[in-house]
Amino acid sequence: MTSRDYRMSGALIKPVIEARESVLVVLPYALGVSIALVVWYFVSLRFHITTFPSPRDTFAEALRLFGSGEILGEAWISVTRILVGFTLASAIAVPIGLAMGVSEFVRRMFEPITEFFRFIPAISMIVFALIWFGVGEASKVFLVVFNTIFIVIINTEAGASAVGRNAVRAAQMMGAAPWQVFRYVVVPSAVPYVVTGMRIAMGRSFTTIVAAEMLGASSGLGFMIFSAREFMRMDTVLVGIVLLGLLGLAIDVAFRLAVRHFGQAYLGNTVT
Amino acid sequence: MHGNADHTADVQQRFRQPYSMTRATARILLWLAPFVCTATLLILLWHYASTKLNPIFFPSPVKVLNSAQELVQGGVLFQHVWVSLRRILAGFLIGTAIGIPIGLLMGTYPFARRFFTPYVGFLRFVPPIAMIIYAIVWFGSGEGSKIFLVAFSTVFIVILNVEAGVRTIAPNRIRAALCLGAQPVQLFVYVLLPSAIPFVLTGMRIAMGAAFAVIVAAELLSSEEGIGFLLENSRLFLKTDRIFVAIVALGIMGFFTDRCFRLLIHWFGGEYVRRS
Amino acid sequence: MTIAAEFKSVTIAFQQTRRDDFVALENLNLQLYDREIYCLLGPSGCGKSTALNLLAGFERPTTGNVFHEGKVISGPGSDRGVVFQGDDSLYPWLSALDNVTFGLRMKGVPKSEGKNIAERYLELVGLRGQAHKFPRELSGGMKQRVQLSRVLANQPRTLLMDEPFAALDAQTRKLMQDELVRIWEVEKKNVLFITHDIVEALVLGDRVGIMRAGPRSNILEEIKIDLPRPRDRTDPRLMEYYRHIDKLVVQEVERSRRI
Numbered sequence: 013m014t015s016r017d018y019r020m021s022g023a024l025i026k027p028v029i030e031a032r033e034s035v036l037v038v039l040p041y042a043l044g045v046s047i048a049l050v051v052w053y054f055v056s057l058r059f060h061i062t063t064f065p066s067p068r069d070t071f072a073e074a075l076r077l078f079g080s081g082e083i084l085g086e087a088w089i090s091v092t093r094i095l096v097g098f099t100l101a102s103a104i105a106v107p108i109g110l111a112m113g114v115s116e117f118v119r120r121m122f123e124p125i126t127e128f129f130r131f132i133p134a135i136s137m138i139v140f141a142l143i144w145f146g147v148g149e150a151s152k153v154f155l156v157v158f159n160t161i162f163i164v165i166i167n168t169e170a171g172a173s174a175v176g177r178n179a180v181r182a183a184q185m186m187g188a189a190p191w192q193v194f195r196y197v198v199v200p201s202a203v204p205y206v207v208t209g210m211r212i213a214m215g216r217s218f219t220t221i222v223a224a225e226m227l228g229a230s231s232g233l234g235f236m237i238f239s240a241r242e243f244m245r246m247d248t249v250l251v252g253i254v255l256l257g258l259l260g261l262a263i264d265v266a267f268r269l270a271v272r273h274f275g276q277a278y279l280g281n282t283v284t
Numbered sequence: 285m286h287g288n289a290d291h292t293a294d295v296q297q298r299f300r301q302p303y304s305m306t307r308a309t310a311r312i313l314l315w316l317a318p319f320v321c322t323a324t325l326l327i328l329l330w331h332y333a334s335t336k337l338n339p340i341f342f343p344s345p346v347k348v349l350n351s352a353q354e355l356v357q358g359g360v361l362f363q364h365v366w367v368s369l370r371r372i373l374a375g376f377l378i379g380t381a382i383g384i385p386i387g388l389l390m391g392t393y394p395f396a397r398r399f400f401t402p403y404v405g406f407l408r409f410v411p412p413i414a415m416i417i418y419a420i421v422w423f424g425s426g427e428g429s430k431i432f433l434v435a436f437s438t439v440f441i442v443i444l445n446v447e448a449g450v451r452t453i454a455p456n457r458i459r460a461a462l463c464l465g466a467q468p469v470q471l472f473v474y475v476l477l478p479s480a481i482p483f484v485l486t487g488m489r490i491a492m493g494a495a496f497a498v499i500v501a502a503e504l505l506s507s508e509e510g511i512g513f514l515l516e517n518s519r520l521f522l523k524t525d526r527i528f529v530a531i532v533a534l535g536i537m538g539f540f541t542d543r544c545f546r547l548l549i550h551w552f553g554g555e556y557v558r559r560s
Numbered sequence: 561m562t563i564a565a566e567f568k569s570v571t572i573a574f575q576q577t578r579r580d581d582f583v584a585l586e587n588l589n590l591q592l593y594d595r596e597i598y599c600l601l602g603p604s605g606c607g608k609s610t611a612l613n614l615l616a617g618f619e620r621p622t623t624g625n626v627f628h629e630g631k632v633i634s635g636p637g638s639d640r641g642v643v644f645q646g647d648d649s650l651y652p653w654l655s656a657l658d659n660v661t662f663g664l665r666m667k668g669v670p671k672s673e674g675k676n677i678a679e680r681y682l683e684l685v686g687l688r689g690q691a692h693k694f695p696r697e698l699s700g701g702m703k704q705r706v707q708l709s710r711v712l713a714n715q716p717r718t719l720l721m722d723e724p725f726a727a728l729d730a731q732t733r734k735l736m737q738d739e740l741v742r743i744w745e746v747e748k749k750n751v752l753f754i755t756h757d758i759v760e761a762l763v764l765g766d767r768v769g770i771m772r773a774g775p776r777s778n779i780l781e782e783i784k785i786d787l788p789r790p791r792d793r794t795d796p797r798l799m800e801y802y803r804h805i806d807k808l809v810v811q812e813v814e815r816s817r818r819i
Contacts, residue, residue, distance in 0.1 A: 260409030
């Protein structure tokens with residue numbers, strides 16, 4: 013074979029190999045999904061639409077719900093509740109957590125409280141929330157606040173107390189006053205921990221809100237899904253669940269990106 | 285230079301004080317002080333709030349203690365606690381029994397990972413409680429649906445943690461085993477599994493917290509017994525003092541299970557992973 | 561020769577739970593002269609870093625006093641700059657330039673002036689054009705240079721360096737030693753340099769203080785290095801000093817093992 017022949021056959025083989033490799037990569041995903049769809053279809057044949065809708069029916073229902081904007085409206089209500097509660101809780105939790113991380117006195121003051129309340133599942137507080145605040149927005153927001161505040165405090169405190177000793181000493185030997193050390197060294201170091209805590213809290217708040225809406229609400233995605241069962245609209249239920257999954261996924265991805273961004277900048281992974 | 289020994293004695297004299305009972309007690313009290321401060325403040329606040337507000341809304345500490353006594357002595361509390369715990373345990377075991385193998389597979393074989401990812405990567409974000417409708421339709425409104433929900437919420441957490449554990453094994457451990465002549469099965473049993481243990485335990489610890497949340501939610505929605513039922517029932521009769529007791533009981537349960545797992549992680553995890 | 565810093569009968573002990581206190585240094589007497597490089601040399605665990613921490617103001621002596629410019633030291637300050645061993649004291653969220661201007665910003669120096677000063681010192685340490693880079697984009701040697709320039713930008717009287725080149729590979733270490741000598745010729749500070757590498761001590765130091773093995777250690781012997789700079793690592797006169805010091809160190813390690 014001349015060198016030209018060799019190069020040419022190489023040019024032919026390469027795309028073939030690449031095509032085969034990419035098929036190998038995609039195949040398992042496709043396999044998994046298609047098996048699920050096929051099984052779903054066959055199982056649904058055996059049941060009535062009210063107990064087990066077929067893929068086609070579900071898809072039709074999805075189009076209807078999204079088209080009418082109904083489902084997105086409910087979703088938005090749920091999301092707003094989470095955001096409001098989340099912001100409120102973080103505004104309180106972050107300063108407390110920072111103070112706890114820095115001051116032993118403050119830590120011992122608050123630690124019994126956080127260690128006690130963090131093990132109470134937020135959803136169990138709905139009972140109190142309904143009694144105190146009724147069925148309105150306040151009870152839902154309260155739940156999100158309750159859920160978020162302790163997780164964020166704990167993570168913030170971990171971040172504030174994990175500041176490297178040399179980082180603090182460096183600031184001191186450069187002439188920084190204690191408050192400057194706090195503001196310019198402790199706080200930036202704690203950021204990745206704070207964001208991680210927020211990510212966890214956000215995920216849990218999502219779950220809590222859905223449960224809360226099922227138990228005592230007249231709007232929101234959880235409410236929509238739960239009330240659908242009264243009319244045995246399992247297809248609506250399925251669409252609602254799928255949307256929940258997608259929302260949760262979107263929230264998590266957003267936070268992971270945030271963590272990576274802040275983590276890179278603030279934790280500094282070295283290149284060498 | 286004068287004798288080091290004399291200097292040492294002198295130095296020791298300066299900063300070692302004789303042990304004194306009063307000094308030790310003072311130090312312990314000082315250490316406890318902040319906690320005692322907050323606790324007393326909170327209890328006082330609580331009492332004040334309960335007198336000012338409608339007693340239905342806000343039970344006084346005394347009332348709560350009374351109903352706690354009542355519930356405990358009557359055995360009612362423990363009965364409900366036990367029901368919930370039973371369900372959690374069953375669902376938890378099922379969830380981990382399914383989750384660990386899948387997680388191991390996903391961590392070891394790229395094919396398995398890609399196969400399962402559409403399911404795991406999506407379903408894990410579905411709040412388990414949303415599945416309650418299916419749970420009831422498929423398993424009835426009794427034990428089955430609750431156990432299913434706990435299993436559902438446990439499975440994905442365990443899978444994720446186990447998969448992460450397998451994937452972060454230091455490659456040098458595997459290489460070392462290979463050049464010491466380990467066969468694939470031996471590699472799996474003697475290197476992969478031990479290295480994955482702390483991750484399995486951590487996953488289980490996190491899943492436990494989620495399991496509690498799911499059980500409470502499920503029992504609030506539809507149940508005749510269990511802690512969630514106790515909560516809802518007390519709410520319907522506006523017995524806020526009992527609600528309080530139930531919630532504290534939940535907190536204690538969560539605390540203990542968490543500590544148990546931490547201990548397990550400390551014992552078993554520490555040996556297999558000497559990590560900073 | 562004016563004395564820049566002094567340890568007078570310094571003893572420091574650390575409290576340990578359920579054990580006798582750990583006496584790191586005992587009756588340490590050391591004088592650091594103006595504008596000299598004093599290398600503190602010793603085996604691991606001999607307390608040389610503790611001595612530096614005392615002078616930096618991170619620790620307080622249990623008995624005795626540490627003086628800087630005639631005054632007793634009460635805490636860290638920008639008159640004594642510290643270069644740390646690893647890279648965990650650089651701030652990863654700040655660029656090299658911002659790291660260097662950190663001390664200046666703390667003191668309220670206006671931004672533009674600070675920037676000029678920082679750029680000047682970055683150039684001095686050989687990092688011209690790297691000002692915008694973040695620590696994660698810099699090599700080990702470059703990070704130590706950033707530490708050096710941020711400390712110099714504060715115009716300290718004394719420079720305290722805690723085994724700053726220990727974490728670098730051998731080639732970079734040699735380079736940085738030569739760089740340090742070059743920079744020191746320009747900015748004649750008083751330098752206390754901690755190391756466990758005898759050759760490093762000989763290349764850099766005007767005087768070398770050999771410490772006893774810990775605990776309860778102090779200075780075993782002080783040796784004046786009478787060689788012009790820059791020093792040749794293969795110079796036979798340097799080798800003479802090396803043999804002498806090496807023998808002392810080995811003896812000291814043996815002695816401590818027998819105890």
